[in-house]
Amino acid sequence: MTQQQSYDLIILGGGAAAFAAITEASSRGLSTALVNTGLPLGGTCVNVGCVPSKHLLALAETASTPAHNPFDAIKYTEGEPSVNWEAALDGTDRLVEQFRQENYVSVAEHFETDIYEGYGRLVGDTTIEITDGEDEGSRIEGEKALIATGSSPQAAPIDGLDSIDYETSETILERRELPESIVIIGGGYIALEWGQILHRVGVDITILQRSERVLSQMEGQLGREIQRCFHEEGINVITGTNFQQVRSKSADTGVTDTETSVVVETTLDGKNRQFCAEELFVATGVKPNSENIGLDIVGIETNERGSIVVDDHFQTANPDVYAAGDVIGKPELETVAAKEGNHAIKNAFGNEGKTIDYNAVPAVVFTSPEVAAVGTTELEYMDEHGTCSCRTVQMEDVPRAKAVKDTRGLLQVVKHHETDEIVGVHMVGPRAADMIPEATLAVKFGLTVDDIIDTIHPFPSFSEAFKHACQAFRRDTSTMSCCVE
CATH class of the missing domain: 3.50.50.60 (FAD/NAD(P)-binding domain)
Structure with missing residues (x-):
């Protein structure tokens, strides 16, 4: 690559926010360049976050299945399974490499994005200099810049x-x-x-x-x-x-x-x-990767956590520089970072005024059972309104859970005490990650508990727990047969 290059958009970072940005930029016919700093291309999610952890969670669950067999008709006689951890990580590495190549490297090539490898820092309003690494000494400048440098594990301040x-x-x-x-x-x-x-x-x-x-x-x-x-x-x-x-x-x-x-x-x-x-x-949290990237040089502010301060449209104090992803703070989620990166480009080059309703962003913990939530909690609602209209069902009362002998968990619905609109859904249970999208739509579009009751759900399914919790506002569900509407 040459020593100096100019583009419509330059990006510092190589994760979800960055790739959502180059995808949107390409649809607008913009030339783009990306400086990948730290982790390999793809950022936290593909390299050390979502992909490897979910792969290993599935592997570990398979390993533990004999020890947690709920069916009397099935017996295991060979004892506990043996897990080859080195082989497990080798398989994880192959999966990560596949994801990185298919979802990031090939995508960058498809959109004709120039990739610069090395540690980048802002040296002018929209100019990035690569200070070390493979492309050390190169400078790129753009009409607009996006900071999407992500986050890293942070240790709590504990003595020793x-x-x-x-x-x-x-x-x-x-x-x-x-x-x-x-x-x-x-x-x-x-x-x-x-x-x-x-x-x-x-x-x-x-x-x-x-x-x-x-x-x-x-x-x-x-x-x-x-x-x-x-x-x-x-x-x-x-x-x-x-x-x-x-x-x-x-x-x-x-x-x-x-x-x-x-x-x-x-x-x-x-x-x-x-x-x-x-x-x-x-495992005490993460910190934004905002240090030593030249923010002070271009007049960009950070808060007490080190997160870059942006407005509702992801614009920093420097009007030509936008920021997205973990580096701007919670929620540190891959899907949120991608949406922020997409919206930042729409706002920077199209003045579209795109924002995100973070209250309608679902959060999932992929343990077994899974944990998922969206919207307002009972305590938050009580603090705001002084009352709460909430209902909780136990998974042990859901027909599908009883049928497959996995009754761990519960599901709670929080609704507005006057309008009956669903404002929060919180659950622990099998397949909670697959159940939360319906609840997310309910929160996002202000659906009422009656809207969910009037929606036919497949029987038997774990998703009926959401419907049952809504029915609990209208009837005594302990005297309800399986298919009562």
């Missing part, structure tokens, strides 16, 4: 943490051998998904959460239910912990005990507790 080695959702994918035991610090979706993966492939797992429940940003019933399910599966989940210190076992004895190499000191219910394991996994 910076002096020991620990795993994250990125580094664990490089481990070809697993320890016997791991303590996980954190109670969000990364901690839960990876906790279940590692437990099901044979690692002794303890999850430590600072707040009183896991998934503390979601509806309270969800965290309590998934915690109950984890305990039944044999995963130790401890909440309400006040972290005091993390240290190496060798700090006491001078000799490393391979069975208890890491000690996490906490206070729990006013008492000092120690949790020991061979290794530590930190």
Whole structure:
């Protein structure tokens, strides 16, 4: 590539937001260039997030199936399954490479986007300089610029943490051998998904959460239910912990005990507790990749978390620079990043005024059972209106769940107390990720509970739980036959 190139659009970052942007830019006949920094092309989701974790969740679930067989007619006589973790990661790597090639590299080639590899930083309003890497020394400039640099794992400020080695959702994918035991610090979706993966492939797992429940940003019933399910599966989940210190076992004895190499000191219910394991996994959130990319040079502001400040149309304080994806903050979701990247280009080059209603964005935790939610929680509604009209059904009352002998979970509907419009749906259960789109449409378009009741659902299906929760506003569902409308 030449030393200096000009384009209509230049992008700093190579993930979902970036590729949604180049797709929209191509439809408008715009020339584009992308500087890929950090992870390989495709960003977090394809390389170290959604794709590898969901692949390994499915693998781990298959491995655990004999131990959780609910049918008396089926017996297993060969004992627990054996999992070859190195082979599992080799298969994950092949899958990631396939996704990267088909969904990113080939797409960039199709849209004739120039890819520059290396660390990029803004040196002018819409000029990016590559400061190291394969294309070090190159400069690209554009009419508009998009910052889509994503996020990285962030460690909580716990005494001693910076002096020991620990795993994250990125580094664990490089481990070809697993320890016997791991303590996980954190109670969000990364901690839960990876906790279940590692437990099901044979690692002794303890999850430590600072707040009183896991998934503390979601509806309270969800965290309590998934915690109950984890305990039944044999995963130790401890909440309400006040972290005091993390240290190496060798700090006491001078000799490393391979069975208890890491000690996490906490206070729990006013008492000092120690949790020991061979290794530590930190899953305490992410931080935006906004440092050292030249934001101050072009007058772009960040908030206290380091997220780039944008308006409702994804425009920064510099009118020629837009930002999208994890680097602008929550919710850090691949699909949201893609929508933001698409809208940023429509606004930058078409002045279309595109925005996103973040209240209608679904969130999913791909554990078993799955957790899914959209819209307002019961507590949020109570805080705003001083009352709440909510109904919850247990999966054990849903015919499909009883038929397949998987009755874990629940589903709650929050409706407006005057209009009956559905404002929130929160669920734990099998296939919750596939059930949440219907609820998302209900929240997005202001459907009422009667609209859902009047919609025929297939029988028997898990999706009937949503309908049953809506029917609970109108009748006593305990005296209802399977197919009553």
